[in-house]
Amino acid sequence: LNGFMQAVVSIDRFARQAGRLATTDPRWAPLRDEAQRHVLEAARALVYWLPFYDLGGGATRYSLTSGPAPFKYRVYHTVLLGLLARIPYVPAGWRADFLAYRHRWGG
Numbered sequence: 520l521n522g523f524m525q526a527v528v529s530i531d532r533f534a535r536q537a538g539r540l541a542t543t544d545p546r547w548a549p550l551r552d553e554a555q556r557h558v559l560e561a562a563r564a565l566v567y568w569l570p571f572y573d574l575g576g577g578a579t580r581y582s583l584t585s586g587p588a589p590f591k592y593r594v595y596h597t598v599l600l601g602l603l604a605r606i607p608y609v610p611a612g613w614r615a616d617f618l619a620y621r622h623r624w625g626g
Contacts, residue, residue: 520572520579521592524599527561530554531606555608562609566616577625597626
């Protein structure tokens, strides 16, 4: 879970950088747009899959085939969910879901 969320955060970081570069070089705009599409697809997948990683009581899974994630991973999950919730072009409802899981998992 943490690896997937980190990848999405990193793609968004690239999209923002490409957007800044597109202000002076329009060739960056298609790369920004493609990166944003990938972020949106991944955000949709996360909204779907997050319940499968929720073990209740603030516990999360490290993977779908494992038991509870160690505390440090749960903390990392909450940090990443907070970053995902700040992506402005992700639909507000999905951002609210990210924040709800962040809160549920102790963030």
